[in-house]
Amino acid sequence: MDSQTWNAELEDIFVNQRQRLCCVAARVLGSADQADDVVQDAYLKISETQTLFVIKQPIAYASRVVRNLAIDRCRRSAFESTLFAQEEEGVNAALNTHSPETIAIDRQALGCVVEALDELPERTRYAFELYRSGGHTQREVAQQLGISTTLVNFMIRDALTHCRQSLQSQTLPD
Amino acid sequence: MNNDSGDDAVWQTALDWLMREHEKTLSDADREVFQAWLADSPQHRRVFHEAEQLWLLTGLIPRSDERS
Numbered sequence: 001m002d003s004q005t006w007n008a009e010l011e012d013i014f015v016n017q018r019q020r021l022c023c024v025a026a027r028v029l030g031s032a033d034q035a036d037d038v039v040q041d042a043y044l045k046i047s048e049t050q051t052l053f054v055i056k057q058p059i060a061y062a063s064r065v066v067r068n069l070a071i072d073r074c075r076r077s078a079f080e081s082t083l084f085a086q087e088e089e090g091v092n093a094a095l096n097t098h099s100p101e102t103i104a105i106d107r108q109a110l111g112c113v114v115e116a117l118d119e120l121p122e123r124t125r126y127a128f129e130l131y132r133s134g135g136h137t138q139r140e141v142a143q144q145l146g147i148s149t150t151l152v153n154f155m156i157r158d159a160l161t162h163c164r165q166s167l168q169s170q171t172l173p174d
Numbered sequence: 175m176n177n178d179s180g181d182d183a184v185w186q187t188a189l190d191w192l193m194r195e196h197e198k199t200l201s202d203a204d205r206e207v208f209q210a211w212l213a214d215s216p217q218h219r220r221v222f223h224e225a226e227q228l229w230l231l232t233g234l235i236p237r238s239d240e241r242s
Binding site for chain 2: 057064
């Protein structure tokens, strides 16, 4: 799919399936309040990823990105509602500007992470995918793969650490 | 390779918190420990932020079976 076709398809999904995507977000968020916001954020982020990969199942993919972003938002609002409540302004300000959501997607970094994940041993990558995008706990991933939870924990760390190292070696001057 | 073992230890701790948050296994008491850890040093905040950003990026990547 070229980028123009993908753009058209993406727009089609986010217009015609908006209700469905909002439901996905609302289910995670527990209310419809921020659902539309999350869906819009997903649209903006996905449109920046175009041409980095070819999507076979655009609707499933869009649904999962919405779901992931909704989960991240829950996680962060729980985090931010308690975090540094009594701390000085400076810390709060630093934290707010660092909210991942406000950061535009860095295409180069994303491309680097895609490559890094592809370099992982297949089982490690699969375990990470189940954990990150399948919405499973480490215990569930372990059961599904017939391995120990400890091993799953190591695999997830390996995956993220490998991505980090790739990003670092990409940004380091030669 | 990252040979800064101090940084690696902070990174591993950041991943711990990230995973526990993701699985929603943090109690109120855990959150306080987490907050204290973040408040402890700018390095902790920087590395946790780095982990969060990476986490966000990985959430945008389609599974290998959804790509062609």
